[in-house]
Amino acid sequence: MKVIKWLVGIVLVLAVVLVGGGMLISPKFSVTRSALVQAPPEKVYPLVASPKAWKTWSVWTQRDPQMQIDYRGAESGVGAVWEWKSKDQGDGRMSFVAAEPNRRVVYELFFPDFGTTSTGSIAFVPEASGTRVTWTMDGDFGSNPLFRWFAPFADKMVGADFEAGLANLKALAEQRG
DSSP states (O other): HHHHHHHHHHHHHHHHHHHHHHSSOOOOOEEEEEEEESSOOHHHHHHHHOOHHHTOOOHHHEEEEEEEEEEESSSSSSEEEEEEETTTTEEEEEEEEEEEEEEEEEEEEEEEETTEEEEEEEEEEEEEEEEEEEEEEEOOOTTTGGGGGGGGGGHHHHHHHHHHHHHHHHHHHHHOE
């Protein structure tokens, strides 16, 4: 009987720590990565402004070649949307909400598994030796105290994917450049 009481006590303490601690953690997160691409913005921008082009450099589509992708709306820029379903990478939807040719693309990203939306942008700044491409994503895990535990680790979880995606984008743009 003592063992059962101890186990119940441990489970209750863990629940209080997970839920209570989660309420104390900020649900907001931000991830930013940057790369210098040896190509002008005119060569890089089309690879980002078109959802179909993301398939050529995104690490997520490369990890799951069986990913089901549905494109709709505009071909590129504002109004372009792509949705995916993936056993490995999760399901999601990206909608392009702003686009300034050769300067930046802004998107909203929705993950139904978490019920969260984040915003992101990819900016292109000309430099003497090419284009500085900066990828930023800001989000909010909402009021669920368990999801909030992901916020402090978002940079580590997503940052490596941003770096790999930028490396792929760099290689592709430089090859075309």
